[in-house]
Amino acid sequence: MSFSKLDYKGKNPSTLCKGCGHDGITASIVNAYHELQIPPQDIIKLSGIGCSSKIPNYFMDSSFGFNSIHGRMASLATGVHLSQPKAKLLGISGDGDTASIGLSGFLHMIRRNVPIIYIIADNGVYGLTKGQFSATSKSGDTLKSKQEQVFEEINSLLLALNTGCDFVARAFSGDQVQLKSIIQAASLHSGSAVINVISPCVAYGNHEGYSKNYSLNQEIKYDLNEIDIIPDPKEALLPKLNIKNLKPDYNHHSIESALKLLQSEQTTKALHTGIIYLNKNPKENLNQRLNKSAENKFDLENFGLSDEEFSSFLNNYKI
Amino acid sequence: MDFRINIATPNGTGSYTANRLLTKILLKNGIFCSSKNLFPSNIAGLPTWFNIRINKEKFTGFKKETNIYIGFNKKTYLSDLEDIGSDALVITNKDFKLSTSNKETIEIPIRELTKPLSESPSLRKLLSNLVYVGYCAKVLGCNKEKSIEVLKKDFLKKSEELFKLNTDAFLKGFDYQNETESEATFFKQEKAPQTLTTDFDETHLIDGNTASALGFLDGGASVVTWYPITPSSSLVENFEKIGRTLKSSKGITVLQCEDEISSAVAVLGAGWSGARAFTATSGPGLSLMQESIGLGYFSEVPMVIADVQRAGPSTGLPTRTAQGDLLTAHYSSHGDTLHPVLLPSSVQELYDDSFQSLNLAESLQTPIILLSDLDLGMNDWSTKALQRSNKVNRGQVVTSKQDDFKRYKLNKNLPERSLPRISDPSLSYFTRGSGHDEKGRYSENPEVYESKLTKLKNKVIKNKNLFPKDILKEENSEFSLIFYGSTTQIIKEVNALLGESISTYQIRSLPCDQKVYDFAKKYKFNFVLEQNRDGQMHKILKANSLNENFVSLTQFNGLPSTAEHFVFQIKTYLEKDS
Ligand SMILES: Cc1ncc(C[n+]2csc(CCOP(=O)(O)OP(=O)(O)O)c2C)c(N)n1
Ligand code: SF4
Ligand SMILES: [Mg+2]
Numbered sequence: 001m002s003f004s005k006l007d008y009k010g011k012n013p014s015t016l017c018k019g020c021g022h023d024g025i026t027a028s029i030v031n032a033y034h035e036l037q038i039p040p041q042d043i044i045k046l047s048g049i050g051c052s053s054k055i056p057n058y059f060m061d062s063s064f065g066f067n068s069i070h071g072r073m074a075s076l077a078t079g080v081h082l083s084q085p086k087a088k089l090l091g092i093s094g095d096g097d098t099a100s101i102g103l104s105g106f107l108h109m110i111r112r113n114v115p116i117i118y119i120i121a122d123n124g125v126y127g128l129t130k131g132q133f134s135a136t137s138k139s140g141d142t143l144k145s146k147q148e149q150v151f152e153e154i155n156s157l158l159l160a161l162n163t164g165c166d167f168v169a170r171a172f173s174g175d176q177v178q179l180k181s182i183i184q185a186a187s188l189h190s191g192s193a194v195i196n197v198i199s200p201c202v203a204y205g206n207h208e209g210y211s212k213n214y215s216l217n218q219e220i221k222y223d224l225n226e227i228d229i230i231p232d233p234k235e236a237l238l239p240k241l242n243i244k245n246l247k248p249d250y251n252h253h254s255i256e257s258a259l260k261l262l263q264s265e266q267t268t269k270a271l272h273t274g275i276i277y278l279n280k281n282p283k284e285n286l287n288q289r290l291n292k293s294a295e296n297k298f299d300l301e302n303f304g305l306s307d308e309e310f311s312s313f314l315n316n317y318k319i
Numbered sequence: 320m321d322f323r324i325n326i327a328t329p330n331g332t333g334s335y336t337a338n339r340l341l342t343k344i345l346l347k348n349g350i351f352c353s354s355k356n357l358f359p360s361n362i363a364g365l366p367t368w369f370n371i372r373i374n375k376e377k378f379t380g381f382k383k384e385t386n387i388y389i390g391f392n393k394k395t396y397l398s399d400l401e402d403i404g405s406d407a408l409v410i411t412n413k414d415f416k417l418s419t420s421n422k423e424t425i426e427i428p429i430r431e432l433t434k435p436l437s438e439s440p441s442l443r444k445l446l447s448n449l450v451y452v453g454y455c456a457k458v459l460g461c462n463k464e465k466s467i468e469v470l471k472k473d474f475l476k477k478s479e480e481l482f483k484l485n486t487d488a489f490l491k492g493f494d495y496q497n498e499t500e501s502e503a504t505f506f507k508q509e510k511a512p513q514t515l516t517t518d519f520d521e522t523h524l525i526d527g528n529t530a531s532a533l534g535f536l537d538g539g540a541s542v543v544t545w546y547p548i549t550p551s552s553s554l555v556e557n558f559e560k561i562g563r564t565l566k567s568s569k570g571i572t573v574l575q576c577e578d579e580i581s582s583a584v585a586v587l588g589a590g591w592s593g594a595r596a597f598t599a600t601s602g603p604g605l606s607l608m609q610e611s612i613g614l615g616y617f618s619e620v621p622m623v624i625a626d627v628q629r630a631g632p633s634t635g636l637p638t639r640t641a642q643g644d645l646l647t648a649h650y651s652s653h654g655d656t657l658h659p660v661l662l663p664s665s666v667q668e669l670y671d672d673s674f675q676s677l678n679l680a681e682s683l684q685t686p687i688i689l690l691s692d693l694d695l696g697m698n699d700w701s702t703k704a705l706q707r708s709n710k711v712n713r714g715q716v717v718t719s720k721q722d723d724f725k726r727y728k729l730n731k732n733l734p735e736r737s738l739p740r741i742s743d744p745s746l747s748y749f750t751r752g753s754g755h756d757e758k759g760r761y762s763e764n765p766e767v768y769e770s771k772l773t774k775l776k777n778k779v780i781k782n783k784n785l786f787p788k789d790i791l792k793e794e795n796s797e798f799s800l801i802f803y804g805s806t807t808q809i810i811k812e813v814n815a816l817l818g819e820s821i822s823t824y825q826i827r828s829l830p831c832d833q834k835v836y837d838f839a840k841k842y843k844f845n846f847v848l849e850q851n852r853d854g855q856m857h858k859i860l861k862a863n864s865l866n867e868n869f870v871s872l873t874q875f876n877g878l879p880s881t882a883e884h885f886v887f888q889i890k891t892y893l894e895k896d897s
Contacts, residue, residue, distance in 0.1 A: 075581035
């Protein structure tokens with residue numbers, strides 16, 4: 001193996017609260033990429049603003065990263081993809097970042113199928129601004145202050161499915177092994193891969209009465225499948241993905257199954273984790289759809305119009 | 320000789336194409352002219368006025384008084400007559416059955432003339448525009464063959480049939496005028512069209528947005544993200560259209576985003592990872608982009624925003640012109656910012672500045688705002704063939720291994736950056752809009768923050784030599800004129816109307832150069848002419864002035880500024896002073 005674990009672990013210590021679910025996400029990312037030996041410099045890390053958006057600062061120091069502004073990671077990713085269609089983008093956002101301020105960008109990114117692993121670190125609160133409700137909290141949830149959520153929940157995975165997302169998964173930051181294998185599966189996907197990770201906020205959303213708390217989710221977690229990534233002995237080839245179904249009658253290749261499953265959770269109260277939907281025939285990504293040349297190479301000289309092009313253009317405007 | 324032709328039609332009747340054709344025909348016939356289209360925010364039905372200014376001195380500004388009025392909109396006919404000159408020629412459609420006024424009025428029997436041309440009423444409607452074009456061309460002494468050459472160039476590439484139909488309609492008007500000439504005493508006045516003919520080397524007619532698109536293409540922009548808004552849409556649409564035919568192999572990507580927040584952030588993403596990227600918008604879009612511009616400024620990411628200004632605030636007058644975004648552009652976003660703003664005043668400058676904005680964004684690694692306006696962007700301008708003199712400058716990009724790379728060095732005149740997947744991994748860094756040190760590491764340290772903000776300011780100010788140069792002309796006058804952007808177009812005329820040679824100073828970019836203060840010191844008054852309510856450039860100049868006397872003069876009615884308006888203001892001011 002040419003890259004050591006240290007190449008994936010960052011030097012910057014996490015500044016998140018001790019026990020924060022988000023640190024579990026970091027650990028899973030490190031293991032996922034280390035096992036697959038994906039060169040860190042091939043990855044571009046992107047995020048918005050929030051405790052969750054700080055995550056990219058805590059791993060893979062030799063990949064470039066851009067911690068942008070609140071809710072805009074999807075648009076940022078779109079721009080990076082247009083410039084570097086072959087780059088592997090790893091985006092980390094929060095539930096506020098994605099389901100409130102950035103909802104439109106999130107959906108438009110999916111509809112254009114920007115190739116990215118899009119992780120939503122979902123704690124149901126605004127951590128960084130000290131514990132206000134986010135739109136992924138459930139009706140009836142109460143804050144520590146006893147304030148009750150009186151509005152409906154936004155389900156980012158349902159929205160992603162309905163917007164044509166080919167890879168939709170859910171994880172729990174308490175199960176780092178499952179999250180790791182989902183990330184690995186996502187890294188084999190060629191379009192937008194959305195992973196919603198229930199990631200409890202120990203400071204503001206881990207008490208009883210809060211639907212995103214650790215123990216409740218640990219209890220209701222139901223693994224849909226077992227995910228195996230089998231490295232190909234001939235290294236040039238991509239690893240193989242093997243998904244073993246654990247839930248009777250569930251078909252993760254069926255969008256109907258996936259939609260039904262997520263809708264049923266309102267009554268079953270289960271938290272289904274694993275790969276919820278994976279399109280067997282993935283759609284073309286943004287760059288492929290615009291049908292442009294594969295790579296806009298960074299180029300210092302070969303720029304602008306040729307003399308003939310310039311004069312033929314001007315000629316159209318000649319009187 | 321000075322003429323304004325005002326053509327009034329309902330919007331969406333094909334008159335715009337015909338009116339542009341008339342402009343080209345006049346130019347082809349050696350009659351110098353420029354045009355301004357006053358159109359409504361509407362797809363069809365509301366009134367629109369197309370103005371052609373014919374002027375021997377090549378004045379291109381808007382002129383108040385109409386000399387030839389082509390009244391093809393029944394609804395505005397009477398009110399339009401109110402502001403036409405006393406000896407103006409009025410041309411209208413006989414079928415309107417209007418009671419003619421005491422003005423000399425030519426009534427063209429449109430129905431009768433177009434009937435033989437086509438069975439289809441909707442086609443005949445389009446062709447009726449060509450009839451008045453033909454008539455007007457003849458009135459102004461155009462040569463038949465030369466005029467048909469213009470029709471050929473425009474229509475033949477579409478189809479032989481279209482060319483023939485339009486030419487026939489044109490000739491109906493042209494020949495009708497021939498037959499009825501005796502009716503019009505207009506031609507016997509000293510306004511004889513022959514006297515208008517001048518020699519000039521403006522051989523091209525091009526609108527500002529297209530010139531800008533060409534500049535961006537030539538400057539190597541490869542990623543464009545945008546959200547449609549008048550009057551900037553045609554910039555991107557033309558970029559894409561021309562780009563597709565000319566550079567199909569070189570990989571240009573144009574993406575219509577969901578809003579201007581997204582298009583601005585996507586430009587940052589593309590620029591950050593190595594593309595030359597820009598977005599185009601107008602006021603409402605610029606407002607939405609504020610936060611992203613601040614991010615680009617603080618994290619030092621190249622970004623170009625072409626703002627084709629319209630009259631604000633809010634939706635304002637979406638199809639009218641203004642220079643009201645100057646302060647918003649210069650100080651975009653919260654906190655301390657100071658953005659370079661380029662201020663082109665002609666199609667040549669728009670072409671140059673579009674190209675240079677990409678160079679500046681990458682050299683300074685900061686957002687650059689290219690500020691034009693509806694008048695400049697959407698109107699056709701007579702121009703010499705565009706000159707190409709710009710070279711691509713990609714700024715300082717580090718690619719090979721370095722051990723102690725500092726992305727945000729403080730003591731560098733021009734910043735250095737590394738690029739993901741292009742530079743060696745040892746040059747990787749974490750970009751953020753939050754406080755950071757020279758290596759990009761998170762920092763809330765007071766000194767680190769203060770020195771960063773100071774550096775950002777100096778980076779722009781100390782590299783003013785890279786910006787387009789201000790243009791000044793010093794005369795022995797008591798006062799001077801200071802102006803920028805499209806207002807520049809009327810300065811020659813202002814000078815002529817004042818009847819003496821006045822010192823002038825055209826500001827080409829912000830932040831202001833020390834030169835403007837050195838210049839201003841020499842004059843008792845420095846009139847600052849602009850098209851916004853509060854004298855935004857005047858405010859910027861005043862903010863740094865010691866004892867120079869800047870006087871704000873403004874026009875802000877949404878129409879392109881007129882020389883007459885500013886001359887009146889100057890005279891009033893001077894009278895009061897004496
Ligand atoms: C435009 C804007 N509005 C508000 C904020 C303040 N703000 C910072 S983080 C945040 C919410 C973060 O919540 P979430 O995305 O769920 O991330 P978490 O901290 O919970 O991980 C808000 C509202 C901001 N940074 N920018
Ligand atoms: S506030 Fe919540 S989300 Fe933020 S670091 Fe602390 S535990 Fe994590
Ligand atoms: Mg949150």
